[in-house]
Amino acid sequence: MKFIIDDASIEKIKEIYDTFAVDGVTTNPSILAKNGKQPFETLREIREFIGPEAELHVQVVAADAEGMVEEAHRIQKELGMNTYVKIPTTKEGLKAMKDLKKEGANVTATAIYTQMQAFLAGKAGADYAAPYVNRIDNLGANGVRAAKDIHDIFKKNGLKTEVLAASFKNSQQVLELCQYGVGASTISPDVIEGLIKNDTVTMAVNAFTKDFEGLCGAGMTMK
Ligand code: E4P
Numbered sequence: 001m002k003f004i005i006d007d008a009s010i011e012k013i014k015e016i017y018d019t020f021a022v023d024g025v026t027t028n029p030s031i032l033a034k035n036g037k038q039p040f041e042t043l044r045e046i047r048e049f050i051g052p053e054a055e056l057h058v059q060v061v062a063a064d065a066e067g068m069v070e071e072a073h074r075i076q077k078e079l080g081m082n083t084y085v086k087i088p089t090t091k092e093g094l095k096a097m098k099d100l101k102k103e104g105a106n107v108t109a110t111a112i113y114t115q116m117q118a119f120l121a122g123k124a125g126a127d128y129a130a131p132y133v134n135r136i137d138n139l140g141a142n143g144v145r146a147a148k149d150i151h152d153i154f155k156k157n158g159l160k161t162e163v164l165a166a167s168f169k170n171s172q173q174v175l176e177l178c179q180y181g182v183g184a185s186t187i188s189p190d191v192i193e194g195l196i197k198n199d200t201v202t203m204a205v206n207a208f209t210k211d212f213e214g215l216c217g218a219g220m221t222m223k
Contacts, residue, residue: 001177002055002184005192006166008035008042010049012189017050024055026130026166026186028086028110040078047079057108057128057164057186059086060096068096072105084127086110089117094124101125108164113139118150122159128184129154132167133177143167144176151182171195 002023005016008031016022025046032039047056056079060071072085085100087093088111097107101124108128109121113136118129131150133143147165154161162183168174168191177185187195213220 001182002164004055004057004164004184004186006031006186006188008032008046009189010042010045013046013049016189016192020192022050022054023184024057024082025050026057026086026108026164028059029061043075043079047083052080053082055082055084056080057084057086059088059110063090063092065092065095065099068093069099072096072100076105082106084108086130087126089121089129094120097121097124097126109161110166112150113146115146115149115153118161118163119153119157122154122157122161126161128162128164130164130166130186133165133173134167134169136167137169137173144173147177147182148180151180 003021004024004026005013005022006026007013008027013025032042035042043058050056058075058079060068062068062071068087075085076083084106086108087096089109097109100107107126108130109126110130112118112129112131118131121129129150131143131147133147136143136146147163151163164184164186165177165182166186168187170191171194174185174187174195
């Protein structure tokens with residue numbers, strides 16, 4: 001499973017890259033708005049930091065297929081070849097996906113709340129489909145189950161599209177999809193921090209240090 005950061009703050013991205021093995025960054029218009037700077041200023045800064053090989057997923061805002069394709073061209077031109085254009089999986093979005101795939105663009109179908117949306121995006125040739133796990137949970141359905149179903153739908157229908165699971169709110173959701181072997185998950189920095197935060201582990205490590213210092217003296221290490 002690829003491990004992607006869902007954020008646009010360059011400080012947070014740098015912090016996460018420093019510690020974790022990361023495959024790229026996703027953004028959406030709300031994430032860019034929260035960051036405050038002009039969208040392309042932020043995105044160019046992210047691209048420069050993550051390098052040309054890493055995946056950068058950037059969403060279009062237009063509601064019609066023609067507008068989406070136009071925005072996609074600008075996004076690709078500004079941000080380079082490993083940029084994935086995120087297209088909302090609406091009727092117009094499906095048309096834009098088909099057109100963009102004909103041109104050889106990288107496409108991530110986003111705003112996926114149902115298995116059928118994902119199937120249609122797969123048929124349109126999308127590289128990734130992004131089910132919104134926690135938002136689906138909030139509707140009273142099961143977001144993890146939906147992401148697993150979508151993974152199975154792609155495999156059973158011979159579609160090359162991979163799941164890019166999104167909108168996580170806790171470690172359990174991430175773990176279940178990691179165990180299932182979905183293609184990728186994009187996770188916000190606070191949820192990423194929670195993946196490794198464990199007081200029991202901290203206590204165990206502290207106890208080792210205390211015992212060692214009892215033997216060798218305070219502040220001593222294996223040197
Ligand atoms: C990813 O494609 C989505 O934009 C994002 O993960 C949505 O996350 P949220 O539900 O936390 O806003």
